[in-house]
Amino acid sequence: MRQRSLRSAVLLAVVAFVAGCGSATAPTTTGTAKDKLVVWDWKSGDAKTAAYFEKAKADFATKHPGVAVEFVAQPFDQYYTLLGAAIQAGKGPDVVLFNGGGQIRDRADALLPLDDLVAQDRERLAGWDAFGKDGKVYAAPVTLQGHPIYYNKALYQKAGLSAPAKTWQEFVANCATITAKTGAKCFAVGNKEGIGIQFFLSAMGSAVLTPQEYDDWVAGKRNWASPDVKRVFELWRQTGTDGLNNDGVNSTAMFNDGFAVFQSGKAAHVIGLMSDVGHWKDLGEFVGQDSLGVMDAPAVNSAARPSLPYDGGIGYAVAKWTRDPKIAADLVRSLTSADALKAFYQGAGAIASDPAVDVSEAGPAASAIVSKISDGAPALHVALSSKTLDLMGRLSQQLLSGSATVDDVVTQLAASDKTG
Structure with a gap:
């Protein structure tokens, strides 16, 4: 009873908080000091993105000089809980930052379709599909997010290896050589939150599934009983049973302990991000940009076509x-303007949704990532609902601990995927 009362008190406090957030007032011909848009995100308090927000605000001010903009930076670990309370209350921020995929699709009913409001930007930006549902788009992409496999060139050289392997069998053999000669593990992984399996599924999926299976998965026609789908989860289990991962994967947080294993040279590979934490700029600051490599997923199925998995990152x-x-959509357009996105890349190292942003001076890893975008494909885990992703995270821990079989896992995931 006490726990229920505490939960109710917390919910009431959150609802009271969001009820105090302003919404844009009715438009006027000239604008007044009372006009205001409230934006929620988890980026506006980051010093690395300060120049980005200044550029976006300046662009918006030229369109609507009488409308103030208030950015409210929320803690990411509470972000979607706070947003859920705002949605329940039916009042809160005017403009909202989302991750692409299940997080926005699950809340699309609380958002306005932007297809007509930002139509002029559709050809200029990439990554729209991650923010769509039922043929409509609900957010404009700021960054591209994906899951390259990074490797440490210095560890490869120390192990006497000239380049990454092209097949999984050769890759595992190379990992044994690296461990024997350098002491480093093959993979740096954090799966305390169940995120490691998401990265693994998307990074390795194109090396296992046939192109048709891949397309069907993204389109929602997933066959969890397929031998190739099972193979992905068998490989995940193999990384644990064969000692390819760092110790204590299920007690290691992906952010930022898992990446720290790679940054410290204790693992030769990490499935990271294209943008944000654990991306090329972040990792390169530790291992050196010239020592940071990007490799294709080692082929498991000869009929597969390994590619870079990516989608819209945040929007x-x-x-x-x-x-x-319309005014709120104009702010979204300012937040995705060319100058703002260039500043985001320069400050935070994100791969911007605007392909025109030049990354040639960023180093070989960033250039390698951008060169793969044209042949890339949507990330497999982004196609799943947040409910199924949560279940997959828990089951992935059981696979690594040996308390679940691959057949049990895919059966449960199939049932979850079917019910949404």
Whole structure:
């Protein structure tokens, strides 16, 4: 009873908090000091993105000089809980930052479709599909997010290896050589939150599934009983049973302890990100940009076509309760303007959604990533609902601990995927 009362008190406090957030007032011809848009995100408090927000605000001010913009940076670990309370209350921020994939699809009913409001930007930016549902788009992409396999060239050289392997069998053999000669593990992995399996599924999926299976998965026609789908989870289990991973994977947080294993030279490979934490700029600051390599997923199935998995990373959406959707959409357009996105790349090292942003001076890893985008494919885990991703995280821990079989895991995931 006491726990229920505590939960209720917390929910009431959150609802009270969001009820105090402003919404855009009714538009006027000239604008007034009372006009305001409220934006929620988890980026505006980051010093690395300061120049990005300044550029976006300056661009918006030229369009609507009488409309103030208030950015409210929320803690990421509470972000979607706070947002859920705002949605339940039907009042809160006008513009909202989302991760692509299940997080925004699960909340699309609380958002306005942007197809008509930002139509002029559709050809200029990439990554829209991650923010869509039922043929409509609900956010404009700021970054591209994906899961390259990074490797430490210095450890390869120390082990006497000139380049990454092209097949999984050769890759495992190379990992044994690296461990024997350098003491480093093959993979740096953090799966305390169940995130490691998401990265692994998307990074390795194109090396296991046939192109048709891959397309069917992304389109929602997933066959969890397929031998190739099972093979992905068998490989995940193999990384544990064969000692390819760092110790204590299920008690290691991906952010940032898992990446720290790679950064410290204790593992030769890590499945990281294209943007944000654990990306090329972040990792390169530790191992050196010239020592940071990007490799294709080692082929498991000869019929597969390994490719870079990527989607829209983060993007801004408009809440359906905003009083002037057009003004709110104009702010979204400013947050994805060319100058703003260039500043985001320069400050935070993100791969921007605008392909025109030049990354040639960033180093070989960033250039390698961008060169693979044209042949890339949507990340497999992004196609799954947040409910199924949560279940997959728990089951992946059981696979590594040996308390679940691959057949048990895919059976449960199939049932979850079917019910959404």
